[in-house]
Amino acid sequence: PATGYGWSRPAKPPPSAPMSRGKPHAKRAPARQKKDLTDVWQPGFEPQPGASSTFFVNLSRKSPVEVKKSEDRLVYVIKGARAALRNNRNPLRTKFFSTPVSSARLVQVKDDVQLVFTLKRPASATWAFAPAGALMQLRISFGPQKQQPEPDPAAELEDAAAELDDDDEALLDDDSAESPDRK
Numbered sequence: 721p722a723t724g725y726g727w728s729r730p731a732k733p734p735p736s737a738p739m740s741r742g743k744p745h746a747k748r749a750p751a752r753q754k755k756d757l758t759d760v761w762q763p764g765f766e767p768q769p770g771a772s773s774t775f776f777v778n779l780s781r782k783s784p785v786e787v788k789k790s791e792d793r794l795v796y797v798i799k800g801a802r803a804a805l806r807n808n809r810n811p812l813r814t815k816f817f818s819t820p821v822s823s824a825r826l827v828q829v830k831d832d833v834q835l836v837f838t839l840k841r842p843a844s845a846t847w848a849f850a851p852a853g854a855l856m857q858l859r860i861s862f863g864p865q866k867q868q869p870e871p872d873p874a875a876e877l878e879d880a881a882a883e884l885d886d887d888d889e890a891l892l893d894d895d896s897a898e899s900p901d902r903k
Contacts, residue, residue, distance in 0.1 A: 758783040760833045761804040763826055765812050765819075771864045773819035775812070777826065777835060779856040782849055794837040794845060796860065801833040815840065820862055835860070 759780040766774045779798070786797040803809050803826045811825040820843035827834040835858075837845075847860045 755831065756800075757831060758798065758801040759804040760798055760801045760826060761808045763808060763812055763824060763835070765814055765817075765824065767817050767819065768861075771818045773814070773817065773821065773862050775821070775824050775835075775837070775860045775862075777858050778852060779849075779858055782856050785847065785858065787847070791842060792839050794839060794843070796835040796837075796847065796858070797829075798833045798835065798858065800831055802831070803828045803833050 760777050762778045764776050766776070768774060777798075779801070783801050784799040786799065788795040788797065809826045809828065811823045813823050815822045820840050822838045822840045824835065824837050827836055837860075843862055845860050845862045847858060850857045850859050
């Protein structure tokens with residue numbers, strides 16, 4: 721009876737019939753094995769008293785570090801690592817702080833992460849690992865830099881005034897030498 725509300729189960733296919741319709745699926749490629757890389761994230765900057773500063777990054781574990789120096793850059797290569805989040809690769813701008821570093825940035829290069837410092841002036845730094853709970857922290861410290869002393873405006877004015885006084889005395893001496901001839 722066709723009532724419009726009837727329902728019946730479809731017949732089961734015979735056991736020899738294929739279960740899929742259409743083309744058979746291609747075999748999946750084996751999943752790539754994830755490399756056991758150290759995660760690097762959360763770069764940070766801490767200004768210190770006395771014109772020194774510390775930069776740091778968190779690591780999931782200790783990894784070998786290689787240092788490369790040039791005149792305007794300082795690069796710390798963290799071997800066997802990956803920048804965990806894309807946002808961690810944004811630069812830290814520090815040009816307005818009292819530090820020799822203009823900016824610091826994490827750069828992913830194959831299976832390594834580079835912590836690249838762009839310098840305002842030549843500088844040296846020390847680095848060390850420090851435990852941070854269950855994590856490790858790579859800390860790079862820039863000590864106080866010897867800078868040219870800032871000129872003192874008051875001393876400059878005094879020097880300029882002394883030079884003018886010396887010039888005035890020389891002019892007076894010249895005038896006194898000429899004045900007896902005029903009489």
